[in-house]
Amino acid sequence: MSVLVVSGTGTEVGKTVVTSAIAAAAVAAGRSVAVLKPAQTGVGPDEPGDAAEVVRLAGPTVTAMELARYPEPLAPDTAARRAGLATLSPADIADAARELSLHHDLVLVEGAGGLLVRFDEAGHTLADAAVLLGAPVLVVAAAGLGTLNSTTLTTEALRARELTPLGVVVGSWPASPDLACRCNLADLPASSGTPLLGAVPEGSAALPPSRFRTEAAAWLAPALAGTWSQESFLTAWAPPGPVGV
Template identity: 80%
Template structure:
């Protein structure tokens, strides 16, 4: 796997921190890494974007590339139209990722929001770039209520387009998870049909870069260059299955 698409099942669910953690774990495993952010929205000209945040957290050896930047925090197509700037095509995204893959062991392409957010007037999305690249897509999901539906819908959208879903990572696992989060953890794989490949602790992005880099492999499963075990995590956090009481033999 030289190119991995990273998409959220929504916005503000930890996609950039997960991308940074994958980059940090890969660097720790001795791999060269590039982070490609095709469209950065809602960030001013001199402000650091998501790709720069990945470098800050994962380390200076990570190559950061941003293709387009739009000032308003909107979908890329809408933000481009309102700003009068050019949109991005799937071909441009694929070409940039392929170019980076020639010099890096792993290229992480971080999308904007969810999988089917529009990048241009024709309605192209990150999924179209994934098809051109033949690259798998990792879904970053929230922990709480609603995640089973949103994650399953994203997984079905991948399958409907004959794209590969590599797995699911929980972007922010609560320090004290409620019952919904714990039950969702057990049901995500069954609902989405994708393996659970990690869970980042709440507040991971606020760690110092040194602590973040040291901890990142413990949050991610081996396919993402980590040591995290889904079975162990489920054994710790998932509630025991509900078992109905045995019928009263006396019929009372």
């Protein structure tokens, strides 16, 4: 696996911190890593974007690349049109990822929002770029109520396009999860048809970068160069028995 596409089930689910953790674990395992953010929205010209945040957390050896930046926090196609700027095609994204893969062991392509957010006037999405790359897609999901539906819809959309959903990582696992979070954790593998590959603790982005890099592998499964165990995590956070039982 030289290119991995990272998609969320929606906005604010923890894509960037999960991408950072994967990058940190891969670097710790001796791999060279690049992160590609095709479209950065809602960030000014001199502000650090998501790719820069990955470098901050995962370390300066990570190569960061952005293809386009749009000032308003909207879907890339909408943000580009409103700003009078050019949109991105799937080929633009795939070509950039392939070029980075020539010089790096792992290229992480971080999407914008959910899988089917439009990137251009023709309605192309991150999924179309993944098809061109023949790359697996990691799904970053929320922990709470509603995540079973959004995660399952995302994995079904991937399979409908003959893409491989590598697995699901919970982007922000709360320190005190409620009943919905704990039940969702147990139900996500069956609902989505994919394994759980990690859970990043809530607030991890606020850790000192050195500590983030040290701890990242413990949040991710071996498929992502980590040491996290789905079985152990599910056992630790198993929901209580039904009321009346």
